[in-house]
Amino acid sequence: MTEYEPVIGLEVHAELLTQSKMFCGCAVVDSTEAEPNLYVCPVCAGMPGVLPVINRRAVEYAMMVGLALNCTINEFNMMFP
Numbered sequence: 001m002t003e004y005e006p007v008i009g010l011e012v013h014a015e016l017l018t019q020s021k022m023f024c025g026c027a028v029v030d031s032t033e034a035e036p037n038l039y040v041c042p043v044c045a046g047m048p049g050v051l052p053v054i055n056r057r058a059v060e061y062a063m064m065v066g067l068a069l070n071c072t073i074n075e076f077n078m079m080f081p
């Protein structure tokens, strides 16, 4: 018997089929074919003072994945800078 309980977390990076990027309205393009720096704005470039807005469709897709994997979806989430 041990006093420790193993807790394993996963961080998953995936590309969802959205029309725009995760935190701005820039179009999602095939980075292997698009010209460099053409689909970039101050938000996705991470410039100081910008206000990222989360992509609603991406959140919906992510929740669908979570539900399909029988995960618990929190009713409230908050992102801290």
Ligand SMILES: [Zn+2]
Pocket: 021, 024, 025, 026, 039, 040, 041, 042, 043, 044, 045
């Ligand atoms: Zn952008």
